[in-house]
Amino acid sequence: MTQGLDKQGGIWRFDDAVMFFCAGALVLSLAGLLIMLVILLVQAKPQWSPMPVYYWSSERNDVEPVLGQVVVNTGAAIVVDQGVLQPSDPRILRLNKQGLQLVRTKPERAVLVQHGTMGRMYGVYQGVDDSHLAMVDRRGLEHRLDLGEVDYWYLPNQLSAFESLSITIRNVMTFLGQGGGPGAGAQGVYPALVGTVVMVLLMTIFVMPLGVLAAIYLHEYAGEGYLTRLIRTGVHNLAAIPSVIYGVFGLGLFVYGVGGEIDRVFYANILPTPTFGEPGLLWASLTLALLTLPVVIVATEEGLARIPRSIIEASYALGATRAETLLKLVVPLTAPAMMTGLILAIARAAGEVAPLMLVGVVEYAPSLPLQAEFPFLALDQKFMHLGYQIYDLGFQSVDSTAAQARVYATALVLFVIVVALNGLAVALRHRLNRRYQDLLR
Amino acid sequence: MTQPIIEIKDLALSYGPQQAVLNNIQLSLERNSVTAIIGASGSGKSSLLRCLNRLVELTPNARITGDIMFEGESIFGARVDPTILRQRIGMVFQKPNPFPMSIFENVAYGLRLAGEKSPRVLQEKVEQALLAAALWDEVRDRLDAQAAVLSGGQQQRLVIARAIAVEPEVLLLDEPASSLDPISTLRIEELIYRLKQDFTIVVVTHNMQQAARVSDWAAFMHDGTIVEYDNTTTLFTNPREVRTEDYITGRFG
Numbered sequence: 001m002t003q004g005l006d007k008q009g010g011i012w013r014f015d016d017a018v019m020f021f022c023a024g025a026l027v028l029s030l031a032g033l034l035i036m037l038v039i040l041l042v043q044a045k046p047q048w049s050p051m052p053v054y055y056w057s058s059e060r061n062d063v064e065p066v067l068g069q070v071v072v073n074t075g076a077a078i079v080v081d082q083g084v085l086q087p088s089d090p091r092i093l094r095l096n097k098q099g100l101q102l103v104r105t106k107p108e109r110a111v112l113v114q115h116g117t118m119g120r121m122y123g124v125y126q127g128v129d130d131s132h133l134a135m136v137d138r139r140g141l142e143h144r145l146d147l148g149e150v151d152y153w154y155l156p157n158q159l160s161a162f163e164s165l166s167i168t169i170r171n172v173m174t175f176l177g178q179g180g181g182p183g184a185g186a187q188g189v190y191p192a193l194v195g196t197v198v199m200v201l202l203m204t205i206f207v208m209p210l211g212v213l214a215a216i217y218l219h220e221y222a223g224e225g226y227l228t229r230l231i232r233t234g235v236h237n238l239a240a241i242p243s244v245i246y247g248v249f250g251l252g253l254f255v256y257g258v259g260g261e262i263d264r265v266f267y268a269n270i271l272p273t274p275t276f277g278e279p280g281l282l283w284a285s286l287t288l289a290l291l292t293l294p295v296v297i298v299a300t301e302e303g304l305a306r307i308p309r310s311i312i313e314a315s316y317a318l319g320a321t322r323a324e325t326l327l328k329l330v331v332p333l334t335a336p337a338m339m340t341g342l343i344l345a346i347a348r349a350a351g352e353v354a355p356l357m358l359v360g361v362v363e364y365a366p367s368l369p370l371q372a373e374f375p376f377l378a379l380d381q382k383f384m385h386l387g388y389q390i391y392d393l394g395f396q397s398v399d400s401t402a403a404q405a406r407v408y409a410t411a412l413v414l415f416v417i418v419v420a421l422n423g424l425a426v427a428l429r430h431r432l433n434r435r436y437q438d439l440l441r
Numbered sequence: 442m443t444q445p446i447i448e449i450k451d452l453a454l455s456y457g458p459q460q461a462v463l464n465n466i467q468l469s470l471e472r473n474s475v476t477a478i479i480g481a482s483g484s485g486k487s488s489l490l491r492c493l494n495r496l497v498e499l500t501p502n503a504r505i506t507g508d509i510m511f512e513g514e515s516i517f518g519a520r521v522d523p524t525i526l527r528q529r530i531g532m533v534f535q536k537p538n539p540f541p542m543s544i545f546e547n548v549a550y551g552l553r554l555a556g557e558k559s560p561r562v563l564q565e566k567v568e569q570a571l572l573a574a575a576l577w578d579e580v581r582d583r584l585d586a587q588a589a590v591l592s593g594g595q596q597q598r599l600v601i602a603r604a605i606a607v608e609p610e611v612l613l614l615d616e617p618a619s620s621l622d623p624i625s626t627l628r629i630e631e632l633i634y635r636l637k638q639d640f641t642i643v644v645v646t647h648n649m650q651q652a653a654r655v656s657d658w659a660a661f662m663h664d665g666t667i668v669e670y671d672n673t674t675t676l677f678t679n680p681r682e683v684r685t686e687d688y689i690t691g692r693f694g
Contacts, residue, residue, distance in 0.1 A: 224501070308538070310534060310538040311539075313496060313499065314534065314600065315540070317494060317496055317534075318603065318604070318607060319525065319527040319528035319551060319554055319555065319607065320524065320554050321524050324554055328550070333541060
């Protein structure tokens with residue numbers, strides 16, 4: 001009885017269905033990532049890219065006209081940033097469209113001025129002479145600004161593509177490179193950027209030696225007993241503990257416990273003003289190191305387990321001691337796995353906000369966590385962090401609507417920082433891997 | 442057989458309570474000779490070899506009774522440092538297992554462990570070892586290349602060079618050619634024949650023709666015991682035991 005070699009069961013077969021679902025899952029994941037990136041970019045655009053300046057006037061006489069940039073347009077109302085040209089007016093204005101019969105125009109000669117001391121202003125350009133810029137405000141009053149006090153000015157409604165691009169680039173550089181005051185008024189995220197990077201690097205310095213040594217002990221020396229299995233399970237489970245618990249733990253142990261004790265012993269002369277006994281960079285890094293420790297231990301141990309038994313025996317057979325085998329052979333070979341652990345640790349640490357709020361991050365720190373003298377890090381000082389900036393600007397500040405573009409721009413910067421730190425570690429791992437992969441088949 | 446270099450007395454080995462591997466092993470190895478250990482898989486050949494340099498102690502639960510004398514001294518003595526023992530009794534494994542380093546560093550590994558720091562001496566000894574292992578001509582121009590670029594047969598000669606670079610007195614070869622093609626196997630056998638001048642060699646092998654070709658003495662193992670140990674020619678042409686004859690003629694095993 002022959003059946004032939006034809007396909008059974010028609011066109012739509014189970015094999016195809018499996019492939020379809022797997023491919024579908026991949027597409028969904030990638031789409032999610034892409035959408036997130038697009039939303040971040042679109043929403044962050046007003047922060048950097050020059051947006052048009054509009055003029056709203058109403059047919060009713062009791063309503064004053066408004067000149068400025070749109071912050072949010074919700075349909076029923078428009079939130080307008082009208083700058084600080086007239087100190088008596090509110091900077092952020094909410095225009096309810098209902099019943100106003102608003103007419104919106106886009107004045108060709110609208111001008112945006114960044115004033116050195118006062119901030120951003122909008123007006124209609126009148127002319128410029130040797131020392132002064134003349135413009136009129138929304139009510140038609142003329143203002144003359146000393147050009148020496150103006151950082152820059154341009155006519156946003158008649159920019160060429162090139163001008164637009166160069167302004168965007170300058171704005172991005174300002175955003176990344178400058179600090180400024182607290183809250184939404186700040187020019188840029190430089191202090192928060194530095195704070196994030198310094199904190200992550202400091203955490204790396206703490207977590208890598210600790211995690212790697214602990215993993216080596218667990219794998220090479222501890223043996224395979226009941227206790228080892230218990231400890232290993234415990235370490236794996238530590239990774240699942242919510243991060244805010246680590247924050248509370250860090251506050252209790254590091255800040256109040258260790259920090260308080262350091263103050264009593266070394267800084268007794270200035271008590272009760274705390275030095276290390278309050279949240280700060282050191283304690284934040286240590287708390288995050290603790291948080292990411294399980295990740296490093298697990299990754300390193302998996303790497304150790306992958307080293308072929310045969311080359312370890314070869315080392316012993318040549319008369320190497322256990323320590324020599326470890327240091328000359330096993331540890332270098334496990335380096336890529338350690339880098340994997342580091343990548344995971346950085347990815348987790350750079351994005352954490354909850355524990356940091358308890359152990360050292362603030363909304364505004366007057367100075368960078370760097371200093372000129374040894375140890376070059378202001379270990380006892382509070383610092384700013386991109387993740388906390390996002391939370392603070394988005395949910396805590398009074399004018400959170402006005403800060404919306406800033407929130408997205410900060411989120412984009414944090415995203416890029418995490419990707420960059422990860423990219424660095426991945427590149428390092430790739431280099432190490434290429435050296436060893438041939439013999440780890 | 443005058444003055445054996447290694448003498449095994451009443452050796453027994455087990456990996457845990459129910460897993461006896463070796464039983465009542467008695468064996469004397471003659472200096473500068475090649476001794477082949479033949480036998481079926483699982484008969485304990487490799488375990489016996491691993492007892493000689495105490496590598497077996499790395500296996501969890503390994504328990505050894507009896508004694509092994511090396512140059513008249515017990516290798517299990519309380520004051521013996523196993524790392525020094527392993528420098529004097531080198532070993533080559535079944536599968537080529539070069540370190541993931543350059544060819545030069547592979548051979549220099551043992552020398553560096555022994556404390557050799559002078560680059561000139563290292564260079565010299567690495568060259569000698571590679572010459573002795575008949576690999577020098579093939580790698581002289583690429584000593585800095587990764588060991589992985591070598592073929593399987595070259596890798597096996599590289600690990601032999603690595604083992605003899607530290608100038609051991611005894612060389613333990615655990616089926617050194619079993620993963621190689623016939624031509625590479627032949628080169629390894631020639632090598633064993635030449636190395637006999639300087640080293641005492643113990644070679645474990647599945648391949649009876651190979652044992653007959655390269656060894657002076659041969660031991661046949663079965664179920665953890667040595668069934669017969671004799672001059673190779675005698676063992677292969679005129680075995681005393683029926684089990685040996687059955688094995689070498691291919692009737693079992």
